[in-house]
Amino acid sequence: MIERLGYRIEPRSETTARGRTLAVGVALAASLVLCALLFLAVGVSPFAAFQSLAQGAFGTWRAATETLVKATPLIFTGLATAIAFRARLWNIGAEGQVFAGAMFAYWCQSALAGSSAWIQLPVIIIGAMVGGGLYAGLAAILKTRFRVDEVISTVMLNYIIVFALSLLLLKGPWSEAGGFFEQTAKVDPGSILPILFDKTRLHLGFLLALIAAAFVYLMIRKSPVGFEIRAAGSNLRALEVQGTNSRRVILMVMLISGALAGLAGMSEVYGVHYRLKAGAITSYGYTGIIVAILGLLNPWGVVIAAILFGALVNGATFMQIKTGVPSALIYAIEAILLLFYLAGWAASSFKLKRIKP
Amino acid sequence: MTTTSATPRLAVRHLTKRFGALIANDDVSLTIAPGELHCLLGENGAGKSTFSACLYGLLQPEAGEIEIDGVTAELTSPAKAIASGIGMVHQHFVLVPSFTVLENIVVGTGSGLRLDMTAARGRILDLSRQFGLEIAPDRLVADLSVGEKQWVEIVKALYLGARLLILDEPTAVLTPQESERLFAIIQQLKASGIAVILISHKMNEVMRSDRVSVLRKGRLVGTVTTKDVTRDDLTMMMVGRPVAQVHARSKPGAGETALSFTGVSLAKGGRTHLKNVTLDLAAGEIIGIAGVAGNGQDELLEAVAGLVRPDSGSIHLRGEDIGALSVHDIARRGVGYVPSDRFRDGLVSDFSIAENLILGQHWDERWRSGPFLDETATRRSAEQAIASYSVMASGPDMLCGRLSGGNAQKVILAREFAKARHLLLCNQPTRGVDIGVIEFVHGELLRKREEGCAILLVSEELEDIFALSDRIAVMFRGEILGIFPRHEADIARIGPLMAGHAHGAAA
Known part of the structure; x- marks a missing residue:
C-alpha cells in the first residue's frame, strides 16, 4: 500500500x-x-483535564508526597522486572512474588508482635526478600531442572499464591477474629514503617525503594554479578562456554528479582494499609512490567517511570472530582502511553x- | 569462451550500493559471456555478497543498471531475478528436509493451483541427465549428503530456467572429491551456454575460471583473463600488497604429553559424535584435524573444554583426568578454547572489547577492586591486547558486535591465547577472515607452539591444516581414520579418508 x-x-x-x-x-x-x-x-476540555491531573499529582506538598507513596511499590516491582529482563529472563511473576514477600514477612512478623521496632522492621524487610526470592526461585528451578518456560511458570505461580492468600484469610489462621472482610487484623504498631515527613503518608518504604534502585544500578553496572546478568541478556551461551554456570546465573537473577518484588508487598502492607489483604498488594507486579519497559530497564529510568505512573493514579482521583472524568480512564491513558x-x-x-x- | 561480439549474458553498469555511510559496491561494471565461468574474488567485506545479492534481487542498488541478454532487468525481488533467468545457490541451502527432491524443486513453481508432477519429474530427470547430476527425485532431502543437496539446488535453479547461475562459496561444505564433481558439472553447464558466477577465495578454484573480477573495499580492482595471471598477481590485486609466506619452523619438540584421549566415545540425540578416539598430543606440537564439518570435530574440542561429557573413555590433561572438572576448572588449568562460531560461543556482542576479554574470568582478583570490577585494570589490559593483536577498533569500549569477523576473532584469540598456558583448542580459527588475518593467525599459532603450548587445530581449510600441523588426523563420523606426520600427508591420502573411505589407509 x-x-x-x-x-x-x-x-x-x-x-x-x-x-x-x-x-x-x-x-x-x-x-x-x-x-x-x-x-x-x-465531554471534558482536555486542557482542564490535564491541568487537574497535574494539580492532583503535584499541586501541593501533600499531593506530591502522595504521588511518591503510589510510586513506591512500582519502583520495587519495576526494578524486579528490569533486572530479570536485562538477563532475558521473562519473569512475569512479580505479581505473585509481591504476594509471597508480603505473606512471608507477615508470617515472620506476626510471631514477633509486641517486640521492638528494631527487631520487627529488619525481620519484615528480610522476610519479604526471602519470601519473594524463594517464590521466584521456584520458577528458576523449574526452568533449569525441567526446562519449564519461566513465562508459563511465573504466571501460573501468580494464580496459586492469590488463592493461597485467600484461603489463609477466609477461614484460615490469618483471618481477623470476628472480622467480616478477607483481611488480617491490624499489624503490631512496632512493625509499621515510620513516616518520613509529618502530615504525609510517605513512609520508609520510599527510601528503601531509592536505596534498592541505587543498589541495582551499582550491581548491574559495576559488579561481577551484574556482568553476568548483562552477559546472560546478550549471549548466555558464550558465558557458559567461558565457564560460568548458566543455571547459577538464572537462579541468582530470579532470587534477586523476586526479593525486590517481595519488598513491594511488605512496603504496602506495613507502610500504607497496616494489614495484609489482597486488595493492598494487587496489580503492582503487572504494572511493574510496564514501568520497567518505559524505564528502559534502567534503574533510574524505572524510578522516573514509577513516579509518572504514581502521578497518573494519584492525579486521576482529583481529576474525577474536579472535572467528572472517570478515574478509570487513567488505565486507558497508561495503556496508550505504553x-x-x-x-x-x-x-x-x-x-x-x-x-x- | 565465446567471442566478445555476441550479446553478453550479463552486463552490469556502474552499480553502486550503499549502507548508510558505507559503500558496499562502488561503481562496479562487468560483463559475462554465455558459457563463461566468471570468478568474483575478494576479501570478506569486499562487496562480493552485496554484488550477488543485488543481482539476485535481494538488495536494490542505488545506481547502475543490469542487463540480461541485452535486456534491461528490474531486479526488485528474487522472483523477478528468477524470471529474468538468474539462479543462485546459497552457501546455506534453502531446502525443506521433510520434502522429497521433486517436491523441493517444484515448490512454488506452479501456476494456479495445479502442479503437473509427472511433467516436472520428467524435466528434472532430463536436466540431471544432461548435466551429469545424479539425483533421485523421490528421495527425502533429509537423507541426502551435503554434496547431493547442492546438486538439488543447482537442478532447482536450472528447472526455473536459469541462464546465469551464481554459486556462493560452493565448495566450503564439500570434500575435495565432491568439489571435483562440482567442477565437472560446471563444465557441463558451460558447454550448454549457461554462465556461472563463482564466489570463492580458494585460489585453486579461482584459477579454473575463465575470467576473474577482483573486488577490494567495494571497488572493482579489475577483471582479468585467468590464464594470463598467476595466483600471486590475484592475491596482490585482492589484498593490495604482497602477502608473506608462512614462516619456517623448528622441528616438533619431543615434549611431554600435554593431552591424551583414551577410547573416548560420545553419542547424543541418536548420533555418534565421537567413536573410540585415542590420541596423544605433546607439548609444543600442533595436531591438525582434517574432516568435513560435522564429523565430530566440534565435540572433540568441546569434550576437552568440558562443555560435553563423553559417554566413555577418559581425557587426561598433563596426566590429570579432567573428566569430572567443570569448564571453569579446566580453563584455569591453562586451556584456551577458540570456538568455531565466534559470535555464538565466543563473544557477547553487546559487550565491549574490555568486557569480552575478561569473560569467564570476571570473578578473578586481578579484575576486581573490592566488590566491583576494576574498570581501570580491564581497560588497560584491553588496550594492550588491541595493540598487540592489531585489532581495528576505536578503543577498549567498542562493542564487539560492531567488529568485523576478523577483528572479533582477534579479540577471542587475545583472550584464549592468554589463557592457554599448556593447551590451545582452536576450531576454525580462519573461517571467514581476510588473508591478512589468516597470515596473522598462522604466525600467532606457530609462536604459541614455539612457547611449548600444545595445539589441537580443527579447520575446514586444508591450507590451514597443511601449513601448521606437525601431524594430521582425519576424522569421519566421530572416528579418527588415520594420523599422518605432515610430510607423509597429501590430498590424495587425506581426501578419501575425509569421505569415509578407510581402505588402504594406515594409521
Missing part, C-alpha cells in the same frame, strides 16, 4: 540515540493528542525510503 505512494519501509542499519529520542518523543506527543480526544469524547512508546521505539529502527515516483 505504502509502495503505491512511492515509498518503501526499510530497516535502518543503525539507529542513533537522537533519532530514537525523537521518534519516542513524537510518539508520546501523539499519545497525548489521543488522550485529549478521549477527554473530548467524555503502546505509543513501544511503537515509537520500534519505528525508530526503520526508515521510509523514496522509491521511483
Whole structure:
C-alpha cells in the first residue's frame, strides 16, 4: 500500500540515540493528542483535564508526597522486572512474588508482635526478600531442572499464591477474629514503617525503594554479578562456554528479582494499609512490567517511570472530582502511553525510503 | 569462451550500493559471456555478497543498471531475478528436509493451483541427465549428503530456467572429491551456454575460471583473463600488497604429553559424535584435524573444554583426568578454547572489547577492586591486547558486535591465547577472515607452539591444516581414520579418508 505512494519501509542499519529520542518523543506527543480526544469524547476540555491531573499529582506538598507513596511499590516491582529482563529472563511473576514477600514477612512478623521496632522492621524487610526470592526461585528451578518456560511458570505461580492468600484469610489462621472482610487484623504498631515527613503518608518504604534502585544500578553496572546478568541478556551461551554456570546465573537473577518484588508487598502492607489483604498488594507486579519497559530497564529510568505512573493514579482521583472524568480512564491513558512508546521505539529502527515516483 | 561480439549474458553498469555511510559496491561494471565461468574474488567485506545479492534481487542498488541478454532487468525481488533467468545457490541451502527432491524443486513453481508432477519429474530427470547430476527425485532431502543437496539446488535453479547461475562459496561444505564433481558439472553447464558466477577465495578454484573480477573495499580492482595471471598477481590485486609466506619452523619438540584421549566415545540425540578416539598430543606440537564439518570435530574440542561429557573413555590433561572438572576448572588449568562460531560461543556482542576479554574470568582478583570490577585494570589490559593483536577498533569500549569477523576473532584469540598456558583448542580459527588475518593467525599459532603450548587445530581449510600441523588426523563420523606426520600427508591420502573411505589407509 505504502509502495503505491512511492515509498518503501526499510530497516535502518543503525539507529542513533537522537533519532530514537525523537521518534519516542513524537510518539508520546501523539499519545497525548489521543488522550485529549478521549477527554473530548467524555465531554471534558482536555486542557482542564490535564491541568487537574497535574494539580492532583503535584499541586501541593501533600499531593506530591502522595504521588511518591503510589510510586513506591512500582519502583520495587519495576526494578524486579528490569533486572530479570536485562538477563532475558521473562519473569512475569512479580505479581505473585509481591504476594509471597508480603505473606512471608507477615508470617515472620506476626510471631514477633509486641517486640521492638528494631527487631520487627529488619525481620519484615528480610522476610519479604526471602519470601519473594524463594517464590521466584521456584520458577528458576523449574526452568533449569525441567526446562519449564519461566513465562508459563511465573504466571501460573501468580494464580496459586492469590488463592493461597485467600484461603489463609477466609477461614484460615490469618483471618481477623470476628472480622467480616478477607483481611488480617491490624499489624503490631512496632512493625509499621515510620513516616518520613509529618502530615504525609510517605513512609520508609520510599527510601528503601531509592536505596534498592541505587543498589541495582551499582550491581548491574559495576559488579561481577551484574556482568553476568548483562552477559546472560546478550549471549548466555558464550558465558557458559567461558565457564560460568548458566543455571547459577538464572537462579541468582530470579532470587534477586523476586526479593525486590517481595519488598513491594511488605512496603504496602506495613507502610500504607497496616494489614495484609489482597486488595493492598494487587496489580503492582503487572504494572511493574510496564514501568520497567518505559524505564528502559534502567534503574533510574524505572524510578522516573514509577513516579509518572504514581502521578497518573494519584492525579486521576482529583481529576474525577474536579472535572467528572472517570478515574478509570487513567488505565486507558497508561495503556496508550505504553503502546505509543513501544511503537515509537520500534519505528525508530526503520526508515521510509523514496522509491521511483 | 565465446567471442566478445555476441550479446553478453550479463552486463552490469556502474552499480553502486550503499549502507548508510558505507559503500558496499562502488561503481562496479562487468560483463559475462554465455558459457563463461566468471570468478568474483575478494576479501570478506569486499562487496562480493552485496554484488550477488543485488543481482539476485535481494538488495536494490542505488545506481547502475543490469542487463540480461541485452535486456534491461528490474531486479526488485528474487522472483523477478528468477524470471529474468538468474539462479543462485546459497552457501546455506534453502531446502525443506521433510520434502522429497521433486517436491523441493517444484515448490512454488506452479501456476494456479495445479502442479503437473509427472511433467516436472520428467524435466528434472532430463536436466540431471544432461548435466551429469545424479539425483533421485523421490528421495527425502533429509537423507541426502551435503554434496547431493547442492546438486538439488543447482537442478532447482536450472528447472526455473536459469541462464546465469551464481554459486556462493560452493565448495566450503564439500570434500575435495565432491568439489571435483562440482567442477565437472560446471563444465557441463558451460558447454550448454549457461554462465556461472563463482564466489570463492580458494585460489585453486579461482584459477579454473575463465575470467576473474577482483573486488577490494567495494571497488572493482579489475577483471582479468585467468590464464594470463598467476595466483600471486590475484592475491596482490585482492589484498593490495604482497602477502608473506608462512614462516619456517623448528622441528616438533619431543615434549611431554600435554593431552591424551583414551577410547573416548560420545553419542547424543541418536548420533555418534565421537567413536573410540585415542590420541596423544605433546607439548609444543600442533595436531591438525582434517574432516568435513560435522564429523565430530566440534565435540572433540568441546569434550576437552568440558562443555560435553563423553559417554566413555577418559581425557587426561598433563596426566590429570579432567573428566569430572567443570569448564571453569579446566580453563584455569591453562586451556584456551577458540570456538568455531565466534559470535555464538565466543563473544557477547553487546559487550565491549574490555568486557569480552575478561569473560569467564570476571570473578578473578586481578579484575576486581573490592566488590566491583576494576574498570581501570580491564581497560588497560584491553588496550594492550588491541595493540598487540592489531585489532581495528576505536578503543577498549567498542562493542564487539560492531567488529568485523576478523577483528572479533582477534579479540577471542587475545583472550584464549592468554589463557592457554599448556593447551590451545582452536576450531576454525580462519573461517571467514581476510588473508591478512589468516597470515596473522598462522604466525600467532606457530609462536604459541614455539612457547611449548600444545595445539589441537580443527579447520575446514586444508591450507590451514597443511601449513601448521606437525601431524594430521582425519576424522569421519566421530572416528579418527588415520594420523599422518605432515610430510607423509597429501590430498590424495587425506581426501578419501575425509569421505569415509578407510581402505588402504594406515594409521
